[in-house]
Amino acid sequence: MALYPFKLYCQRVDASRNLARYYMLSIETTLFGEAAVVRAWGRIGSRGGEKRDVFSTERDAASHFLELVRRKRQRGYTPVGTCGNSMNA
Template sequence: MALYSFRLHCQRIDRTRNMARYYALSIQPTLFGEAAVVRCWGRIGKRGGEKSEVFASEMDAAVHFLELARRKRAKGYKPVGNCGNPPGSLAFSALRP
């Protein structure tokens, strides 16, 4: 069972470049007791891609989750709401400057 709830939904919108993208990250438990980082991406309003990466521990998954969140922040993605994460959680603050 997961100790922490990690979910993040962010967007990058640039009307001058006709860009409207979304990126979603979450950590989900697997059937075998591992943790998977699941990411979804694409154009807002369209079906996009999805990728899952499995880690032996939730800590390894959390480190990878936060690294992906930092990379997206550097590219200009901004969080949309808090996705149910408490305001002081690591997942919520990962994309804060």
């Protein structure tokens, strides 16, 4: 089980360009105890794509997670809500 909950849902919306995209990221534990960075993306309202990157340690997964977040923020994605993350932790 992950020590820290890593979840993020962000969107990039630009009505003038008919752009409405979402990007979701989370860290989950696999059946073998490894940490997987799970990402899903697509147009808002559609299923889109999904990819999992598996790491041997949660630290490596968290590093990868934060790098992906940095890249998406540079491209104009903004977080929406808390996505289930505890604000008191």
